[in-house]
Amino acid sequence: MRLVIIGADAAGMSAASRIKRRRPDWEVRVFEKTGDVSYSACGMPYNIADPGRDMDDLVVRRAEVFRDKQGIDLRTGHEVLGIDRFARRVFGKTASGHAFEDSYDRLILATGALPVLPDLPGTGLPGVMTLKSLEDGRRIKVFLQEQGVSSAVIIGMGYIALEMCEALCARGIRVEMVKPRPAFLPWMPSEMAAVVREELETQGVRLHLGVEIRGIEARDGHLEVACADRHLPADLVLVAVGVRPNSDLAAKAGLQLGAAEAVAVDRTMRTSDPAIYAAGDCADAFHVVTGQRVWIPLALRANRGGWAAADHLAGASASLQGVAGTAVFKVMRLEVARTGLDRAQAERAGFDPVEVVIRSRSRAHGHPGNRPIWVQMVADRASGRLLGAQLVGEEGAAHRVNAAAVALHRHMTVAQFSQCDLAYAPPFGPVWDPLLTAANQLLKQASG
């Protein structure tokens, strides 16, 4: 049996390793366009923050290990350009320009995501960067080192934009952030988004919201982001307006696409062609709250999807529950976490959402080091079902969100969640955990 995998990052290499453990006799061949395999993309901003760290620290397992120790036929510098589903063949070209082709019995697509590039003049100028691949990371790091960057403009204000903002600030770079839409973290209740915004501004970051961006220009040896009503000069411009699934190959091969044009997969990671699986950022998933297809590209899902595809291929049982959309990120001193649906998503999914935002404390009343923590919780009015939660605070937000995530997986009502026996000790929270306080308030509001 020959398994071909396209893409050698989290999903692809998780699948390759797992299938080799379960079926050592299978021939497993991986084609990877770049020279990099199996690295922690999420770690890039933190690596960039520290000039002393090598970018290759982020490599989880080196290509030679996959080849020599695991017997995986890993071919870097091999870009697959097409799939012939009827002949079960893939074809492409190598980095040095040579054509290649190969046959498969089973195929896994693990082609990841691509950064969205806004349709603006100037995105090709030197010093205008995106951050998706490890090579992007190296490029930014070298640029910072060699060009003596003292100011940067970040276009976009999502996770990556905010993490990169922190990284650049850590290197003493003056950062301004700009986006066309008026709301900062639009999925977050405004009072909580204001907490994050204030933290950024306190740390010296200037935010420009609701600003029409016309293009990026090179001027007198530096760059300038030209907006309708202002000009933002910078030594570096980072474009971080989001990512899209890299499903072009699948689409060309006639595979069915799902949420956000990602490759549609079932709970065993099979695409519309039973010989082809897809996992990681290129594939969609089912949302545990709505049951609907969604595209939420995150690292855990990629790893888990790779395993599930391998398990199913190997004949083991594999049926993924799906994603809750649990995510966490750090913004300067703040932890920001979410799981499940925000209010607008709940409405779009056909629920009648009721929402609370509470402010509690990270430690017991009067305990030294006590910091505020905010919790948003949203539920369905009719059924009382918990639909989502968000947290912001200097401590205790990141891991707390997981309790709510588990509750979403089990379709708990807020009343049920409010009865959970959560941990208490004065250094770690109030007697009523902030999540429980939010649940209690939500119950009161729903019944009032």
Add this chain to the structure above:
Amino acid sequence: MRLVIIGADAAGMSAASRIKRRRPDWEVRVFEKTGDVSYSACGMPYNIADPGRDMDDLVVRRAEVFRDKQGIDLRTGHEVLGIDRFARRVFGKTASGHAFEDSYDRLILATGALPVLPDLPGTGLPGVMTLKSLEDGRRIKVFLQEQGVSSAVIIGMGYIALEMCEALCARGIRVEMVKPRPAFLPWMPSEMAAVVREELETQGVRLHLGVEIRGIEARDGHLEVACADRHLPADLVLVAVGVRPNSDLAAKAGLQLGAAEAVAVDRTMRTSDPAIYAAGDCADAFHVVTGQRVWIPLALRANRGGWAAADHLAGASASLQGVAGTAVFKVMRLEVARTGLDRAQAERAGFDPVEVVIRSRSRAHGHPGNRPIWVQMVADRASGRLLGAQLVGEEGAAHRVNAAAVALHRHMTVAQFSQCDLAYAPPFGPVWDPLLTAANQLLKQASG
């Protein structure tokens, strides 16, 4: 309707406040033996650690607020000595020695727990202390301040003993701990208990395990804990060998006792007498994993029990799921957390436990500040049901345990739990959260 409550701490005052909100016309009378009401007992070690903090900082709400703002007839210095269930009367005496009696329509027992005093000579000597009431806390604090304590022996090594050890160390006091049984944290796998033990020893604490204690003696102006094979001198001896439910009043009145001789209550907090409720440390509860009666005296349960009793009295629906035994405490730089059953408890409850202990990291591979974190997870072999989890680490242990606690409430299997979409970002953990790694290992072991 006249509601009488015996005991004015967490459970008693939660119930009193809640019933007054729901039924403002009810007469609510609370008898409290001591002069203190509604304080954070769990905060006492942390308060004792800091000579600059007033013990009364721990009072959550003052007696006058309950009386004047909430209309609760709160009588401190009133010890109830007996209950006449047929006449529905209570009788007792005041701190100044006057007899009193009163009638009730409904009664809530919220008499809490009492420290266990081992049957040893010398426990009555000056300088031999226990820590249960706020008055105990004040006594210890004054003693530390006035007697220039430079060394202490703690008898016992449970939560309170360990928290007090940290508090005394923080004040520069040399601490030795002693217990007769040989195992340190016997409910914890030995490799994890060793981590905690090492932390204590690194911080200069001497532990004496498996040592027969014969008594406490006063000698040349200091104390000495006399053991079979050694003598431990100290300026202060803290006896912290555990607590027992204060159910004497209930027993004398002929109410049914449950787990650990606590007052047996149903899910609405009613005792065997439908006119009498019990809540807090004096009452038992149902364990969400076993469904059996247990006695686990913790603060959240006390507050929740007070509310539930009040809700049921007021005619609202109230049925408690029960406790998972979730607990967390801090030992020097370590967070120690548990939920559900340990291996021995699982066996006693009739399960066939399978257990793993894994060592993971608190942050992503290579992320600065990364610290080890240990997770134990136990499941039932036949059903695959998750039965319990424990964590130890310098960061990320305390709040992580709650995800497992929620899973226990919903009777999740390890396979289901392993699919939960938990949060990931490099500053907060590896891609596979340590809980998920433990679950994955447990699945492998159970199937292997």
